[in-house]
Amino acid sequence: MVFAAIIVRVHRALEQLGTDCSMEELVDLCPELTWNQVFLAIDYLSRDGQIHVTLDGDRTYRVQAHHIGSGTTSPATQAPL
Numbered sequence: 001m002v003f004a005a006i007i008v009r010v011h012r013a014l015e016q017l018g019t020d021c022s023m024e025e026l027v028d029l030c031p032e033l034t035w036n037q038v039f040l041a042i043d044y045l046s047r048d049g050q051i052h053v054t055l056d057g058d059r060t061y062r063v064q065a066h067h068i069g070s071g072t073t074s075p076a077t078q079a080p081l
Contacts, residue, residue, distance in 0.1 A: 003040070006033060007041045007045060009041075010038055010041035011051070011065060013026060013029040013030050014026065014065035017029065017065075019064065020062045021063060022061065022062055023042065023062075046063075051065050051066060052065075
């Protein structure tokens with residue numbers, strides 16, 4: 001799978017979920033992707049400001065999509081090729 005498609009898949013899974021989840025839960029939401037692919041997509045999306053990553057009290061990383069307002073580009077157009 002091309003990196004841009006992986007990024008779009010991970011971002012859509014987070015948007016559809018609508019709340020935060022652990023990285024492991026996100027891997028379960030994208031069973032066709034490996035843990036490494038999900039991690040790299042999270043890294044890219046976080047650095048690009050499209051998702052928010054936090055560390056909770058149990059030292060579990062949680063991820064959540066930022067809501068995209070109208071007039072912004074989608075992750076598919078922003079993702080590297």
